[in-house]
Structures are given as C-alpha cells and as structure tokens.
Amino acid sequence: MSSVLYDTPGPRAKRRNVVYTIVFLAVLALVGWWVLDALNAKHQLDADKWSPFVTDSQVWTTYLLPGLTETLKAAALSIVIALPLGAALGIGRLSDHRWVRVPVGALVEFFRAIPVLLLMMFASALYREFTTVSSDFRPLYAVVTGLVLYNASVIAEVVRAGVLTLPRGQGDAAVALGMRKGQTMLYVLLPQAVTVMLPALVSQLVVIVKDTALGGALLGFGELLSQNRQITANYGANTIATLVVIALLYIVLNFLLTTLASRLEKRLRRGRKSPSVTLPAQAGATDVKSEAVSGA
Amino acid sequence: MKLRSTAAAAAVVVLALTATACGSGSDSGSNGDKITIGIKFDQPGLGLKTPDGKYAGFDVDVAKYVAKELGYSEDKIDWKQAPSAERENLIKNGDVKFVVASYSINDKRKKEVDFAGPYFLTHQDLLVRADDNSITKVEDLNSKKLCSVTGSTSAQNVKEKLAPKADLQQLGGYSECLTGLENKAVDALTTDASILAGYASQKELQGKFKLVGLKMSDENYGIGLKKGDDELRGKINKALEKMVSDGTWEKLVKANFGPSGYKYEAAPAIQK
Amino acid sequence: MFDFLDSGQYDLLGAFWVTAQLALYSAIGSLVWGTALVAMRVSPVPLMRGFATAYVNIVRNTPLTVVLVACLLGLNQTLGVTLGAETFENIGFRLAVLGLVAYTGTFVCEALRSGINTVPPGQAEAARALGLSFTQVLRLVILPQAFRASVTPLANVLIALTKNTTVAAAIGAAETSLLMKTMLENETDALFTVFAIFAFGFIVLTLPTGLVLGWAAKRLAVKR
Numbered sequence: 001m002s003s004v005l006y007d008t009p010g011p012r013a014k015r016r017n018v019v020y021t022i023v024f025l026a027v028l029a030l031v032g033w034w035v036l037d038a039l040n041a042k043h044q045l046d047a048d049k050w051s052p053f054v055t056d057s058q059v060w061t062t063y064l065l066p067g068l069t070e071t072l073k074a075a076a077l078s079i080v081i082a083l084p085l086g087a088a089l090g091i092g093r094l095s096d097h098r099w100v101r102v103p104v105g106a107l108v109e110f111f112r113a114i115p116v117l118l119l120m121m122f123a124s125a126l127y128r129e130f131t132t133v134s135s136d137f138r139p140l141y142a143v144v145t146g147l148v149l150y151n152a153s154v155i156a157e158v159v160r161a162g163v164l165t166l167p168r169g170q171g172d173a174a175v176a177l178g179m180r181k182g183q184t185m186l187y188v189l190l191p192q193a194v195t196v197m198l199p200a201l202v203s204q205l206v207v208i209v210k211d212t213a214l215g216g217a218l219l220g221f222g223e224l225l226s227q228n229r230q231i232t233a234n235y236g237a238n239t240i241a242t243l244v245v246i247a248l249l250y251i252v253l254n255f256l257l258t259t260l261a262s263r264l265e266k267r268l269r270r271g272r273k274s275p276s277v278t279l280p281a282q283a284g285a286t287d288v289k290s291e292a293v294s295g296a
Numbered sequence: 297m298k299l300r301s302t303a304a305a306a307a308v309v310v311l312a313l314t315a316t317a318c319g320s321g322s323d324s325g326s327n328g329d330k331i332t333i334g335i336k337f338d339q340p341g342l343g344l345k346t347p348d349g350k351y352a353g354f355d356v357d358v359a360k361y362v363a364k365e366l367g368y369s370e371d372k373i374d375w376k377q378a379p380s381a382e383r384e385n386l387i388k389n390g391d392v393k394f395v396v397a398s399y400s401i402n403d404k405r406k407k408e409v410d411f412a413g414p415y416f417l418t419h420q421d422l423l424v425r426a427d428d429n430s431i432t433k434v435e436d437l438n439s440k441k442l443c444s445v446t447g448s449t450s451a452q453n454v455k456e457k458l459a460p461k462a463d464l465q466q467l468g469g470y471s472e473c474l475t476g477l478e479n480k481a482v483d484a485l486t487t488d489a490s491i492l493a494g495y496a497s498q499k500e501l502q503g504k505f506k507l508v509g510l511k512m513s514d515e516n517y518g519i520g521l522k523k524g525d526d527e528l529r530g531k532i533n534k535a536l537e538k539m540v541s542d543g544t545w546e547k548l549v550k551a552n553f554g555p556s557g558y559k560y561e562a563a564p565a566i567q568k
Numbered sequence: 569m570f571d572f573l574d575s576g577q578y579d580l581l582g583a584f585w586v587t588a589q590l591a592l593y594s595a596i597g598s599l600v601w602g603t604a605l606v607a608m609r610v611s612p613v614p615l616m617r618g619f620a621t622a623y624v625n626i627v628r629n630t631p632l633t634v635v636l637v638a639c640l641l642g643l644n645q646t647l648g649v650t651l652g653a654e655t656f657e658n659i660g661f662r663l664a665v666l667g668l669v670a671y672t673g674t675f676v677c678e679a680l681r682s683g684i685n686t687v688p689p690g691q692a693e694a695a696r697a698l699g700l701s702f703t704q705v706l707r708l709v710i711l712p713q714a715f716r717a718s719v720t721p722l723a724n725v726l727i728a729l730t731k732n733t734t735v736a737a738a739i740g741a742a743e744t745s746l747l748m749k750t751m752l753e754n755e756t757d758a759l760f761t762v763f764a765i766f767a768f769g770f771i772v773l774t775l776p777t778g779l780v781l782g783w784a785a786k787r788l789a790v791k792r
Contacts, residue, residue, distance in 0.1 A: 004692045005710065006612045006702040013612070020613045028619065038647045042479045048500060058347035113774045114767050115731035117745050122763045125752040129759060134391050135382045206629065213631035217468065217738040218749070220379055225633060230345055232471035233338045236500020239475040239641050247634050254629035381753070441656070446740065447750075465656035466740050467640075476645035 039240070049238035052231075053245050059231060067227035068249060074140060074212045074223065078147035079205055085148065086155025091185060093160050104156075111153040117214050120146030124219055139222070143215035147208055154207075158200050162193035195268050202261035206254045213250070224249060331368045333359045334378030334386050334395035334520075338469065341494020341552050342398050351375050353494065354552040355517075358415055358536075359396040361544060362519065365535035380448070384408045387520050394532065395520040398491060400449070401567075410525065411518030412532035415539075416549075417564040419511040420450050421489035423496060425477065426506050431484060434510060437462045443473035443482040450487040450513075458512055470495060478504065488515050493558035507558060516564060533566050583747040584769050590664060590733040590743060591773070595726055597669035602676025603711070609681060612702055620677070628674045632735050636667040640739040657742065664736035668729065675725045683718030684710055688792075716788040723781035727774045744769065 009017055039045050052059045092104035111119070124142035127133045133141055166189055174184040215221030224246055231242045335355050336343035342353040356375075363373050378386055378397045386392045387409045394412070401411045424431060431440065437459035444451040446466040454464055465482060467473055474495060476482040485492065489507055496505045519532055539545045540563040549560055608620035627635065640663055643649040651662040687710055695709040715722075734745035744766060751762045 004689045004696075005610055005705055007696055009612060017613050021615045024613065024615055024619070035647070042646050044646055052347075056347060058349075062345070062347050062349050110767070110771070113727075113731075113771045115734040115745065115770060117734045117737070118748060118763070118766055118770070121745065121749055121752060122759070125756075125759050128385065129756055132389060134389065135386055136376070136391075210629075210631035210633075213633040214735065214738075217633045217637070217735075218745070220382070225631065225637075228637075229338045229469040229471055232469075232474075233340050233344055234347055236498050237471045237474035237478065237495075238500075239471055240646055243634070243638055243641060247630055247638065250631055250634060251626055251629045255625065258625075258629065463655050465660075468738070472641060472645070475641055479646045479648065481645045481648060 044240045049235070049241045052235050052238070053241065059235075063227040063231050064224070064245070064249070067222065067224040068253075070140070070221070071209065071212050071223040074143050074147070074215070074221070075205065075209045077140075077144045078151060078208050081144070082148045082151040082155055083201075086152040087159050087190075089152060089156035090159025090163070091190075093156060094163060094185075096181070108153040108156045111149045112157070114150070116146050116150040116211055117218065119149050120215060120219055122146075123149075139215055139219045142219055143212060143221050143223075146215075147211055150211075151204060151208060154204060155201065158197050158204070159190075159193065162197040162200075163189050165196055166192055198268060199261045199265035202257060202264060206257045206261075209254055209257070210250070329368075330372050330374055331363055331366070332374040332376050332392045333363065334376050334383065334392040334397055335359060336379075336397045337377045338471075339398065339491055339494055340498050342490060343396075344494075354416070354490070354548055355396045355398060357548045357552065358519075358539070359394075361539050361548075362394075362396075362532055362535045365538065366531060383520060387522055390522070393521070394528070397520075398488060399518055399520050400488075400515040401518040405520070408523065409520045410523050410529055411520055411567075412529045413518035413536055413566060414516035414564045415519065415536050415545075416490065416517040417561045418488045418490040418515045418517065420453060420486060420513040420515065421492055421510055422484040422486050422508040423477065423492040423505050424484045424508055425480070426504055428483070431508055431510075434458050434512060437484070440483040441465065441481070443467060443476055443485050444487055445470060445473070448487060453513060454486060474501070474505075484508070486512075489558060490517075490553065490560075493553045496558070497553060509559070537566055578747060578751060580747065580765065580769075583742065583744045584773075586661070586741065586743040587730075587733050588773065590661070590668065590736060590741065591726075591730045593665045594668035594672060594729055594733070597665060598672035598676050598725075598729065599722075601669050601673035602680060605673055605677035606680040606684070607706060609677065610684065610706070624674045624677055627671060628678075630671075632667070632671050632732055633738050635671045636664060636735060636739050639663045639667040639670075656740070660736070660739055660741040663739060664733070664741045667739075668732065668736070672725060672729050672732070675728070676722065679718045679721035679725055680711075680714055682721060683714035683716075686717040686790075687713045713790050716790050719781055719785035719788055723778060723785065726781070727777055730774050730777065731770065 007013070036045070043049075089104055089108055092100050093108060095101045095104070120142050123145035124138060127138050127141055127145075163185075170188055170192065171184055174188040179187070212221070212223050213225045216223040216226035220226070228239065228242050228246060232239050235242075335351065335353075337345040337351075339353065339355075343351065343355040344353050346352050360370055360373065364370070376386070376392050378392065378395050380397075383395050383397060383399060384405065387395055399405075399411075401414055405411075422431060422437075430436065437454070438461040440459075441463045442454060442459075443465045444454065444467075446468060451464060451466055454462055465473075465476070467476075470485065470487070470491065473482065473485045477485050492505075492507055495501060496507065519536075521528055521532070545563050553560060605620050605624065608616040609624070611617060640660075643666075644659060644663055650659055651666065653659040653662050691709055691713070692705055695705045700708065733743060736743055737746040737749070740746075748762065748766050752759060755762055
C-alpha cells in the first residue's frame with residue numbers, strides 16, 4: 001500500500017529525497033551527539049561504569065541471569081494459568097444461557113478495565129494479610145495473580161473473537177451431525193479458532209513479559225529490572241549503564257517473541273484457508289491482534 | 297482435543313511449581329541446625345549481596361558474630377532479604393530468627409517486635425558532592441533539592457520537621473539518588489549516616505562525595521526478633537556485649553566504614 | 569468502614585485528577601507523535617522509514633516501566649532535562665507524560681497503519697493522478713479516512729494508556745496507584761473497600777471512553 005502513496009521518484013523528487021535524507025540524518029546525528037556528549041561530560045560513558053558487564057561474568061551469573069529467570073518464570077506461570085482460564089471465560093461468554101453469559105461478561109469487562117498494577121498491589125496486600133505465604137514468594141504470587149486476572153480476561157476476548165470469526169455453517173453442520181453443544185465447541189469450533197488466535201496469543205506473551213517489570217519496580221519482585229538496584233549498589237551507582245543493559249535484554253527477548261508471532265501468522269495464513277484470509281487482504285484482521293498488543 | 301491436553305499439561309506444571317514453592321517456603325526461623333537471618337541485600341557497608349554471591353557489610357558481620365555466639369558457624373546461616381517494609385512481617389511470620397538490617401529501634405516498631413541491642417548509634421545526615429560547602433546547618437536545606445527513598449523515615453523527617461520548604465525527591469533506591477547527586481540534579485541525599493558512609497566508601501565513588509555531619513536524628517540500630525522471646529533476646533544481648541568488650545566491634549566498624557572518613561560514635565549501651 | 573475517607577488523610581480526588589491529567593496530556597501527545605511516526609513509516613525517504621520502523625520495534629518491546637525509569641535517570645538525573653519544571657513533583661509529572669507519549673506513540677502508529685491499510689489503493693492512485701504530492705495525498709485523502717477507520721484500535725490504545733498512567737508511580741508522580749499502595753499498607757482492615765474504590769474510579773474513567781468511542785467508530789466508519 002505504502003508504495004502507491006507516491007510516484008516513482010523522478011530526477012527532481014530524487015534530489016529532494018536526498019536533501020530530506022541529509023537533513024534528517026543531520027538532525028538525528030545532532031540529537032545523538034548531544035546525548036553522547038552530555039553523557040560523556042557527566043562521566044557516564046567512562047569505562048569503569050560499563051566494564052563490569054563485559055569483564056565480570058559474575059554480574060551475569062549473580063544478578064542478570066537469575067533476574068531474567070524470575071521474569072520468565074512469572075511470565076510462563078501467568079500464561080499457563082491464564083490460558084485455560086481465559087478459554088473457559090471466553091466460551092462462557094458465548095454460552096446460550098443468560099445466567100452464564102452475563103456474569104462472565106461482567107467479570108471479563110471488570111478485569112479488563114482495572115490497571116494490572118492495581119491488581120498486583122491488591123493481590124500482594126491480600127496475601128500479606130490473609131495467608132502465610134513467605135515474603136520470598138509473595139511478590140511472585142502477587143505478580144502472577146495480577147497478570148492472570150488481567151490476561152485471562154484479554155484471552156477470553158481473543159477466544160470469543162476467534163470463535164465468532166468462524167463461518168456460521170461450521171456450528172450448524174455440527175448440530176446437524178447430532179453433536180451436543182459442548183462437543184461442537186470442543187471438536188469443531190475451538191480447534192479452528194485456535195489457529196486464528198495463535199498470533200494474538202503470542203503477542204499477548206510480550207505484554208506479559210513487559211508487565212512483570214511492574215512487580216520489580218513497585219512490589220519488590222526480584223525480576224530483571226529490580227536487579228538494577230543491587231548491581232548499582234555494587235559498582236558505584238552506574239545506573240545508566242545498567243539500565244541500558246537491562247533494556248537491551250528485554251528488547252531482545254520480546255523481539256524474539258514478536259518475530260515468532262509474525263512467523264506463526266504467516267505460516268497459518270499460508271497453510272490453511274482460515275477465515276482471516278477471506279477478509280479483504282488489506283484489512284488484515286488486525287482487530288483481534290491490535291487489541292491484544294495495545295493492552296499493554 | 298489439543299486444548300484439553302494443553303490444559304492438563306498446564307495444570308501439572310502449576311501443581312509442580314506450587315509444590316516446590318511450598319516445599320522450600322515452609323522452613324521457618326531455624327530448623328534443625330540452620331539459622332535464617334534477615335539482612336539488606338542492597339546497602340553497601342551494611343548489608344550487600346556481592347557479585348560472587350556472598351554477603352558483606354557491618355550488619356552482616358554483626359549477624360555472623362551473634363550467630364557464632366549462638367552456636368551457628370558461618371556455613372549454617374541462611375541469609376534472607378529483609379526490605380524495610382517487610383521486616384516486621386518476616387519476624388512475625390517466623391520466616392527469620394532475627395533481623396539485622398539497619399533496623400532503628402522506635403516505639404511504633406516495639407509494639408510489633410522486640411529488639412536486642414542497640415549495637416550501633418547513627419544519625420540522619422546528608423551526603424553532598426565533595427566540592428559543595430553550601431550546606432552547614434539544617435536551615436540551609438530549605439532552598440535545596442533533596443533526595444531520599446520513597447516512604448523512608450528520613451524523608452518524612454525532612455518534610456514534617458527539619459525543612460518543610462525543601463524540594464524533596466523520593467525515588468525507589470539510593471543508587472538512583474546518587475546518580476542525580478553526581479550529575480547535580482539534586483544537591484543532597486539524606487538518610488542514616490551509616491548508609492551514606494557505606495556508599496561513600498565504595499571504591500568507584502571514593503572522593504566524589506562527603507558527609508556533612510549534621511546530627512538530625514538519633515537512630516539506634518537494634519536486632520529485631522519475635523515479641524516475647526526473652527531467652528533469645530538475652531542471648532543476643534550477651535553476644536553484643538562480648539563483641540564490644542573483646543574489640544571485635546571496633547574492628548568491624550573500621551573495616552566497613554573506614555574509607556569514608558565517617559566519624560562513628562562509641563558503641564551504645566545495651567538496653568536491658 | 570468508610571471513616572478513613574472522611575479523615576482528610578487521603579486525597580482521592582486529587583490523585584484521580586492527576587491520573588486524568590496524565591491520560592489527557594499523554595493522549596494528545598501520543599496522537600501527534602504517532603501520526604508523525606506513521607507519516608515517516610510510509611514516506612518516500614528510506615532513512616525516515618527505517619528510523620520509524622526501528623523506533624516502533626524497539627520502544628514497543630521495552631517495558632513501559634523501563635521507558636519511564638530511563639526518562640527519570642537518563643534525561644532528568646543525568647542530562648539535566650527538567651522540561652521547564654521547578655519542583656520535583658512537576659518534573660515527575662512532565663517526565664511521565666514524555667515517557668507515556670514516547671511509548672504510546674508506537675501503538676498509535678500501528679493503529680493508524682492498520683487504518684491506512686483499509687483505504688483502497690485506488691484512492692491514492694486517483695489522488696496522485698490529480699497531481700497531489702505525497703504530503704497532500706496523505707493529508708487530504710489517506711489520513712482522514714485512516715483516522716475514521718482506526719477509531720476502534722485508537723480507543724483501545726486510549727484505554728490502555730489510561731491504565732498505563734499508574735506506572736508513573738515508578739518515577740514518583742503522585743497519581744492513583746501510589747495512593748492505593750499507601751492506603752493498602754495503612755488500612756489493612758479495609759482492603760476490599762480500598763480496592764473497590766480504586767476499581768470503581770478506573771471503571772468510571774475507562775468505560776465511557778469505550779462506549780463513546782465505540783459509538784463514534786460506528787458513526788464514523790467509512791461505508792464501503
């Protein structure tokens with residue numbers, strides 16, 4: 001699409017593009033130079049602030065890798081619990097019975113409207129007051145609880161949207177075969193919906209990984225970001241260097257997940273005549289996905 | 297079909313994880329021949345987890361000495377992180393036997409836990425850049441930019457009593473404040489002098505900062521333990537007394553706070 | 569049960585007002601920044617395309633918490649950027665807006681891009697046949713339709729942004745989650761009440777947004 005927005009550049013347009021390129025490059029270079037120069041003037045680029053991450057493998061084994069493990073542990077636990085719960089809620093919202101559909105719908109909408117950070121804080125307070133979960137695990141439990149409640153409701157919506165995109169004939173055919181409602185859902189609708197949903201679900205993993213950082217900043221959860229404090233306490237307050245390294249780790253991890261999601265999407269589109277293909281090609285079935293991604 | 301097996305697998309994983317979590321979480325204060333002690337993990341000079349996975353600092357050394365007197369050698373100690381907000385909970389739940397974590401004795405805390413000691417007397421103080429001589433008394437703070445940790449008593453002290461007009465920035469940790477102090481975004485970092493001295497003695501920061509030496513409050517560090525456990529309290533107090541009398545106290549203070557030039561006070565008398 | 573509300577100890581309305589302000593300023597800012605990003609992403613200049621793509625991919629994959637902490641530690645504490653604010657309270661607020669704009673702009677960009685993709689290529693071709701330049705094509709033909717088509721994803725971004733303002737607590741902006749944390753620690757016998765109050769506040773903030781924009785999306789959608 002983007003290529004139809006402008007003509008193939010002629011000699012004048014080419015010259016103009018070169019000028020734009022140079023101006024833009026100059027602006028970028030200026031900003032970059034200002035940042036680097038200021039950092040250098042404040043001694044933030046000094047070798048001793050950065051060298052621990054290269055020369056001292058203990059920074060990795062004692063802080064960064066255990067932190068990354070905690071991040072992955074919380075993310076994995078959350079998705080593993082939220083997936084079946086979300087599927088159940090999504091199916092519940094599609095139920096023929098009003099007394100199931102309405103309360104489940106209210107529950108899903110409620111947890112989607114509350115910031116996940118508030119859910120985590122509340123869960124943490126509940127565990128502190130009403131359970132004897134030791135302080136080692138309480139932050140993890142609180143983070144996972146908050147993430148599960150929020151993401152289960154998001155997944156419920158993804159599942160519902162996935163089932164609704166299927167052609168009506170699928171359900172009708174199953175009924176005609178004499179399948180019961182549960183069988184129709186389990187053997188006919190869900191397996192097809194899963195292929196439509198899969199990319200959205202992987203994108204949701206990125207959201208979960210990012211949200212674990214909330215627990216580190218505000219609940220004392222020992223994940224990747226929270227290692228910042230312990231590393232800087234050991235290496236003379238090299239906060240900038242540490243933050244850059246930690247941010248890079250997050251970006252690489254999430255970039256891998258995003259790539260996986262788009263690979264999956266491409267493969268599914270090619271492999272199967274899934275309903276999203278029947279939409280106009282440009283519309284690109286972005287509704288389900290964009291919602292999942294922006295629910296950060 | 298696919299979904300069902302996924303769900304089953306999920307349930308198994310969850311069960312396994314919670315089972316291990318409970319298993320390792322159930323050991324309390326001291327089981328068998330081990331002892332669990334709560335310390336800070338992120339305060340240089342007092343309690344710090346070092347890159348080799350060991351622990352260093354004055355609080356840690358005191359804890360080791362006391363544990364030895366109680367009959368636990370160094371390898372029998374399980375260290376547990378005791379963030380400021382968690383200390384009372386850790387003690388009350390029996391997660392730790394006692395807490396040595398820059399734990400000031402005050403009346404509010406005494407309602408929830410008992411204290412042995414004090415083993416150290418310090419004061420709320422200021423850390424400024426080494427070339428900055430503009431702060432000499434508390435009143436000077438009213439026109440300054442201050443930094444402290446969110447929700448700390450030092451921050452409340454400044455706001456309510458010492459310098460209500462000071463512009464106070466509250467951040468998540470002292471390292472963040474130090475970055476601002478180093479780059480002149482803030483003028484002073486305020487908290488207990490012992491904590492400040494710990495940062496100032498780090499080898500990367502030596503010579504960059506100095507303590508002003510204002511005694512803005514009295515902080516008596518005690519060892520927190522379960523309310524009513526007078527037997528343990530007596531034993532710890534005896535160990536602390538011995539530590540002072542045999543010269544270990546002096547040696548440990550010098551080793552941990554020496555490089556900063558921090559003028560520490562003599563060991564406080566134990567409150568029986 | 570509600571007596572702690574009357575004590576005047578907690579400024580609930582003030583906290584929600586800060587949250588609403590954060591959301592409003594960040595929404596305006598991210599709409600502008602997101603539009604600029606999407607314009608760069610479809611522009612004829614390869615360098616701009618590359619920059620916008622790289623920016624979106626990097627920032628979208630960074631946790632918002634890290635973005636905000638980087639604003640505080642990097643921009644403010646190290647580079648001395650104060651955004652014209654005098655006190656730390658204002659600095660925290662303005663840095664939070666800046667961080668939220670930098671982060672949310674990428675999602676606005678993606679929402680608009682999906683909107684641009686719904687505009688039939690014939691429209692752009694017709695506009696070019698009339699002799700319109702790239703900026704004219706974008707400004708007069710494509711973006712007006714793209715905005716109308718992307719009201720729903722933009723509404724989702726706005727709701728997510730409103731909820732994301734709570735993360736500003738990480739850099740000390742005095743908004744709702746910071747107050748809730750304090751209240752949960754002090755009012756231990758009224759945990760559910762405290763949570764209910766804050767949950768209600770956010771439902772009040774986000775539900776009308778969803779309803780109004782959902783209605784608007786239907787009204788505005790380009791009939792094809």
